[in-house]
Amino acid sequence: MSNPIMSRQTFDVAIIGGGPAGGHTASLIAKAGYKVAIIEEHQTIGQPVQCAGLITPRCFDMVSHARHTVLNELKGAEIFSPSRTIMNIGNDKVQAVAIDRARFDKAIMDKAVDSGATLLQGNRVSAIQIGKPCVISLGEQVIESKLVIGADGAKSQTRKWLGLSEPEYFLNGIGADVSGLDIAQDRVKVFFGNGIAPNFFAWIIPAGEISRVGLCVRDGQGTANDYFKMFFEKGNAASILKGGKILATHSGIIPLGPLQKTFSDRAMLVGDAACQVKATSGGGIYPGLVCAGHCANTAIKALEKDIFTAHQLSAYQKAWSADIGDELKKAMIMHRMFSSLGDKELEEIFGMLANAEMLDIINQTGDIDYPSRLGWMLLKKEPRFLKYTGKFLKYGLIDW
Ligand SMILES: Cc1cc2nc3c(=O)[nH]c(=O)nc-3n(C[C@H](O)[C@H](O)[C@H](O)COP(=O)(O)OP(=O)(O)OC[C@H]3O[C@@H](n4cnc5c(N)ncnc54)[C@H](O)[C@@H]3O)c2cc1C
Numbered sequence: 001m002s003n004p005i006m007s008r009q010t011f012d013v014a015i016i017g018g019g020p021a022g023g024h025t026a027s028l029i030a031k032a033g034y035k036v037a038i039i040e041e042h043q044t045i046g047q048p049v050q051c052a053g054l055i056t057p058r059c060f061d062m063v064s065h066a067r068h069t070v071l072n073e074l075k076g077a078e079i080f081s082p083s084r085t086i087m088n089i090g091n092d093k094v095q096a097v098a099i100d101r102a103r104f105d106k107a108i109m110d111k112a113v114d115s116g117a118t119l120l121q122g123n124r125v126s127a128i129q130i131g132k133p134c135v136i137s138l139g140e141q142v143i144e145s146k147l148v149i150g151a152d153g154a155k156s157q158t159r160k161w162l163g164l165s166e167p168e169y170f171l172n173g174i175g176a177d178v179s180g181l182d183i184a185q186d187r188v189k190v191f192f193g194n195g196i197a198p199n200f201f202a203w204i205i206p207a208g209e210i211s212r213v214g215l216c217v218r219d220g221q222g223t224a225n226d227y228f229k230m231f232f233e234k235g236n237a238a239s240i241l242k243g244g245k246i247l248a249t250h251s252g253i254i255p256l257g258p259l260q261k262t263f264s265d266r267a268m269l270v271g272d273a274a275c276q277v278k279a280t281s282g283g284g285i286y287p288g289l290v291c292a293g294h295c296a297n298t299a300i301k302a303l304e305k306d307i308f309t310a311h312q313l314s315a316y317q318k319a320w321s322a323d324i325g326d327e328l329k330k331a332m333i334m335h336r337m338f339s340s341l342g343d344k345e346l347e348e349i350f351g352m353l354a355n356a357e358m359l360d361i362i363n364q365t366g367d368i369d370y371p372s373r374l375g376w377m378l379l380k381k382e383p384r385f386l387k388y389t390g391k392f393l394k395y396g397l398i399d400w
Contacts, residue, residue, distance in 0.1 A: 007140070007141055008141070008142045008143075009037070009118075011037040011118070011145045012029075012146050013034060013146065013299055014036075014136050015148075015149045015151055016125045016136070016148065016150050017039075017040065017152035017271070018038050018040030018105070018109055018119065019153060020285055021151045021271025021291070022038055022040075022151030022152075023038065023108035023109040023112045024062065024292040025296045026038045026112040026115075026117040027108070027111050027112040027117065028115075028292070028293065028297075028300075029296050029300060033116075034303055035116075037119075037145065038120065039125055039136065039143065040119065040121045041125075043122040044121075045105050046101065046103065046106045047102055048250060051101045051175070052175050052205055052214050053207065053212065054096050054097070054098055054203075054212075055283065055286060056368055056369050057097055059286050062289045062290070062293065063111070066103075066107035069099045069103040069104040069107055070098070071099060071100055073097050074187065074188050074205075074206070075093060075094055075095055076088065076090015076095060076186065076188075077089050077090060077095075077188045077189070078187050079189075079350075080189065080191045081193070081347055082192060082236075082343040085350055087350060087353060088187075088359075089363055089366065095366070096188065098206070125157070127161070128161050130267060146266070146303065146308055147268075148266060148268075149268050149269070150270070150274075151271050154253045154254060154272040154273075159259075162264050163264070164259060165261065167259070168257025169219050170219045170254060170255055171218055172216065172219055172224040172253055173251060174224040174228045175213065175214030177210045178210060178213050178241070178245065178246055179209065179210050179245045180245050181241065183240060187206070188206070189204040189205075191215075191235070192346055193236065193343055194342065194343050195343070196236060199338075200215065200218065200282070200339075202214065202235075204237060204240065204241070211244070213237075213244070214228070215227055218339065225251075254284065256277060256279045256332065256335065257279075257332055258274075258329060258332065259274055262274040262320070264313075265313075268298065270288065271284060271288035271291065271292065272284050272288065276291045276328065278369065278371065279334070279335035279336075281371070286369050287324055295320075298313055298319065327370055330371075334371060349385075352384050353378070
């Protein structure tokens with residue numbers, strides 16, 4: 001793709017960040033006939049990859065043009081307790097897919113460009129000035145637009161420039177592409193334990209010829225790198241990972257805690273920039289795409305009316321909150337509660353879940369994108385969970 005930047009260009013909408021959220025938002029606005037610029041600091045869309053690339057097939061309801069990036073279909077999970085008790089869940093249905101994340105982002109961007117958006121890659125936005133017009137500085141170059149959309153990821157500078165609030169906290173993630181593992185291709189492996197990945201979990205995802213191995217830890221809980229080394233060498237997965245060869249590693253951060261406000265005069269945030277992430281899994285691709293749809297609709301309505309006030313753009317917050325805001329909040333409550341558990345309590349919960357009736361509920365109701373449904377069903381079914389009532393109250397579950 002060429003880089004058609006000149007010293008000053010004018011667009012209806014300037015989108016900062018060319019990840020899935022920015023690319024999909026751009027596609028939808030451009031398709032409606034508006035002039036859209038996507039400004040991406042990296043030279044190559046999708047690179048560097050900072051993701052395990054596990055999504056649900058329902059993502060393709062929104063970006064069917066990226067379906068060819070699926071590497072492997074997953075029908076269940078083997079979940080390891082801290083003491084290595086294994087719970088097997090899943091059925092014959094494809095629950096999730098492993099994607100080639102770099103090609104996924106590129107497919108979304110190609111569609112945006114085909115829809116008429118202009119991609120300005122290899123350009124870092126260094127400042128924005130909100131006004132009529134908005135002025136976006138890329139070093140010596142300048143873009144002018146009626147509206148700015150910050151899709152610039154977890155560390156979003158746009159969020160700071162707009163003075164919007166920061167995430168509650170970040171998870172630090174690390175991942176590796178590993179070859180030579182002899183594992184079932186239709187099951188993801190998930191490992192819990194405070195000595196493995198404090199406050200979160202570790203994973204092994206079969207993705208065809210390679211496997212994706214990684215973990216996240218909460219900011220301030222030691223370095224993800226050290227935990228990863230331990231996980232690989234002497235943790236619960238060491239025997240599975242033995243003989244595996246690390247081909248590449250990546251790291252990144254995940255913002256948790258959906259923002260109360262994702263808009264201001266002439267500006268909106270979408271995707272990780274808006275902390276639209278499922279706290280239970282750290283997955284941001286599905287919620288980012290859902291919210292991109294709402295962001296694009298609000299932008300199109302504002303352009304039709306030629307009104308870009310915060311009041312006009314508040315429709316975006318209402319739309320995404322009504323759609324998945326509640327689910328993201330509940331996932332955050334579940335994550336907070338889960339993070340407070342010690343290994344002994346995790347083992348206890350494993351014990352409560354390891355029976356045919358509970359496994360049946362998990363298999364029938366479990367959904368990575370909508371985890372609260374399962375959480376609620378399990379709570380209703382297992383009275384022994386009431387033991388954790390104090391924690392439920394503390395972490396907000398009472399507002400469920
Ligand atoms: C270790 C790890 C594993 C993960 N695994 C999964 C997973 O399995 N499934 C899942 O759903 N999610 C996963 N995620 C989360 C997922 O990667 C993000 O939610 C997703 O990338 C968010 O998309 P986005 O478009 O909002 O932001 P991003 O994909 O981060 O895109 C933002 C873009 O903005 C660009 N940018 C930033 N600042 C500027 C600037 N000033 N000027 C120009 N460009 C700029 C960046 O270069 C980047 O390309 C994982 C994250 C980590 C860290």
